[in-house]
Amino acid sequence: MQISARSDYAIRAALELASHYPELAKVENIAAEQELxxxxxESILGQLRRAGLVETRRGCSGGYLLRRPPAQIYxxxxxxxxxxxxxxxxxxxxxxxxxxxxxxxxPDLWVAVRSSLRSVLxxxxxxxxxxxxxxxxxxxxxxxxxxWLPR
Numbered sequence: 001m002q003i004s005a006r007s008d009y010a011i012r013a014a015l016e017l018a019s020h021y022p023e024l025a026k027v028e029n030i031a032a033e034q035e036l037x038x039x040x041x042e043s044i045l046g047q048l049r050r051a052g053l054v055e056t057r058r059g060c061s062g063g064y065l066l067r068r069p070p071a072q073i074y075x076x077x078x079x080x081x082x083x084x085x086x087x088x089x090x091x092x093x094x095x096x097x098x099x100x101x102x103x104x105x106x107p108d109l110w111v112a113v114r115s116s117l118r119s120v121l122x123x124x125x126x127x128x129x130x131x132x133x134x135x136x137x138x139x140x141x142x143x144x145x146x147x148w149l150p151r
Contacts, residue, residue, distance in 0.1 A: 001087070002115065003079075009036050010044045010082045011075060011129075017054065018126040019068035024063030044082055051081035070130065076121035086121060087114035 016030045027045065031038040048054040056065050061133055066073060077087060087110065089097050094110035122136050134142075143145060 001113075004083050006040075006044060006082045007079045009034070009041060009049060010078050012036065012059040013044060014048065014053070014066070014073065014078050014126055017064060017066045017131060018073075019047050021066050024057055024065050030064070032145055035061060047082045048078065051077070053077060053081055070126035071128075073126045074122050075124050075126070075129065076118060080119060086117045093149070125134070 001116055006134065012034045013030050013036065016033055017025050027038060028107055030036065032047075033042050045054055047055070047058055049064075053067060053073060054064050055065050079086060085093060087094055089110050094114045096106060097107045099106050109134055120138055120141065124138055
């Protein structure tokens with residue numbers, strides 16, 4: 001899985017909002033803290049707003065804030081808001097793929113891959129990511145002997 005810059009920036013921006021919750025955060029401060037391009041960040045925050053994860057307040061004392069507490073917003077929601085489904089195969093959802101012959105069982109694998117992504121991204125909240133207090137199954141995945149090795 002390749003994690004796009006858009007998803008990476010969206011999660012980092014959401015973490016900034018989570019660290020200020022329930023106070024407002026200004027886009028220029030988020031951009032500066034995370035070293036993100038402001039225009040790209042504004043576009044991302046707009047997507048998060050349309051997805052119902054973030055709200056905005058106008059005016060000189062305005063800014064952005066999370067619509068729910070950080071413990072109730074999961075990373076999978078953020079990624080879907082800015083990049084769409086967690087897993088696609090040639091533009092199809094894994095369960096929509098169909099193959100003949102020797103590749104007949106490939107959809108089963110694609111669905112399993114999507115499920116494994118969900119098992120991490122839909123169980124880790126912004127609050128857990130801020131604190132580093134991940135669910136046990138996520139901690140176990142990090143402790144696998146070769147987890148940190150590039151392949």
